[in-house]
Amino acid sequence: MNTDDSVRADRRRFLKGSALGAAAIPLLGVGAAWASDTSAALPPSILALEPVAPRAVPITDAEREGRLRKAQQLMAEHGMDAVFMGGGSSLEYFTGMRWWVSERTTGMLLPKSGDPVYITPEFERERTLEQIAFGRKDVRTWQEFESPYALIADVLAEWHMATGTLGIEEQLRSATQFGIAAAAPHVKLVSATPVTAGCRAIKSPAELALMQLANDATLAVYHAVWKALQPGMTQQQISALVDAAYTRQGLRGDASVNVGAFTASPHGSPLPQHISEGTVIMLDDGCKVGGYQSDLTRTFVLGKASDKMKRVFDIVRRAQQAALKAAHPGATMESVDAAARKVIVDAGYGPGYKYFSHRLGHGIGMDMHEWYYLVQGNTRALETGMTFSDEPGIYLPGEFGVRLEDDMHITDDGARWFTPQSPSIEQPFG
Structure with a gap:
């Protein structure tokens, strides 16, 4: 739990470039004409973001x-x-x-x-x-x-x-x-x-409200950054845009950025990467509002995706939906993992953990990774008020990977996502 968070935080810090202020982007060069001047304004999509922190109602x-x-x-x-x-x-x-x-x-x-x-x-x-x-x-x-x-x-x-x-x-x-x-x-x-x-592990309405704000904030940041992306940008430049976007919201957050074949590793790589049209890009991680975390992943392509990319995206999307449907009070945690994994294996990306190489999800709340885990062997039953990531993926070494991640909470009637599912690999925000 805590160790995982530390490792992820170290990885994010290594991948990120310098933090940006809210009004200017220094050091952005190749592939970003609007950033050739160190005093150039942020992209309109990021400038349009509004503060989120004042809407957070603290825990009493x-x-x-x-x-x-x-x-x-x-x-x-x-x-x-x-x-x-x-x-x-x-x-x-x-x-x-x-x-x-x-x-x-x-x-x-x-x-x-x-x-x-x-x-x-x-x-x-x-x-x-x-x-x-x-x-x-x-x-x-x-x-x-x-x-x-x-x-x-x-x-x-x-x-x-x-x-x-x-x-x-x-x-x-x-x-x-x-x-x-x-x-x-x-x-x-x-x-x-x-x-x-x-x-x-059981969240109150006040906790769920803070998690909703955090998830909404991260989705808005990803959307704004996606609109601002241009071919030739490095992952450090994209991370800098993420920093600037969260600053506009009055929050602190992170995103790991991976491109092309590096997306075939679930946690990517610190090696230099540049985005280009037709190449898979993956954004992962989140922010904290009022002490509570979000954790989202969006995988997309600028321009036109190949038929294989579209097919893999669709399989992962259906696996994510299957997990949501399987998650209800009384269901075992391993059964939720199994529901998503079956979709992927039945589509030819198996057996077991061969291409979907990690558990389906983790608990989330004040820590990004906390109790309990949606994984084979965990027979604990889901309870109303629990919160998890739902993040199936398919990773094809030497080619690309697709992961879709939204956080969900368990209600009396089943599971609900905090954020809408990504609709397509070319239009990840609809």
Whole structure:
């Protein structure tokens, strides 16, 4: 989950050129006549984008308090006396605190009943207090020469849990886990994923609304960039247009860009690439609105596509539709993958993972990749409120690849996409 996100982020940063301001494109040259002047205006399609961030309705403190109570209910069900989580998306999910993962331990210790205790370095006390938006502000601090792990052990002893069971949130650094184990040798450490995923995998209406905004924003960016593309552009120049488009919306987002034979690798390549008419182009990734992610892929051709490109696109499109139809409450997650994979294999692009080489989809929310996965072997049942990517693909080494990705959410009546399906390889936005 977190590792996948880091790898993808590193890949995006490597592929991207310099970021652009909202009003000018420096350094765009070959194949873009309007960019020969470093003060040239952005393309009209990008200038037409409007701010999105002001439309985002933040998650309320009342909803976060409800999340903590649900977490405590799940802790009781799974035999945990307390849970510790450090910096990262789970801490933000439950408390609203935005804290990075660091060797200096900061986090929340949540007991199975009652209010949490916050652990932080002494010099971070005031900044920690500023970010605690609700409930008791019980902050325990440690000096640089002291052990935060001993402090955590002391709080557990205070709660009469010195021989209890402590859930560890999965993004916590291993050094912190080992430190806690050494300081509290009689405490049993277990995975807190049944608690964190048990809460986070089911999205509330407020979360779904933020994800809808993020998906709408990414689709609008892709559409605007597609209108601005010209033969001869490099993937770095296209990424720069994406940056500028998100800046117009008041957001931060990314897109990996791959062209031609490089699209036959699901995550592409950093090697130099130039777009040309009749060549397959793939845009992937998304943005974050109010802390919630989108993840979309569009595959298209400028100008005329070959008959084979059109045929492969149509197969992938039908596979994506089959997955959506198969996704409903009670269906197993592997059955959704199987529905899409059957369409591709039956069309001659099999067996198994030969040409559709990855799982159908992943959970998505505050992290781009989170629980659970639509993949063979996962017999977990879908539930109302879960959200996933739906991203089948066919990858033909040495030729091209086609992937279509839209995010979907599970309702009582089945699955629904946040964004409309791409209609064709030559007119990807209709």
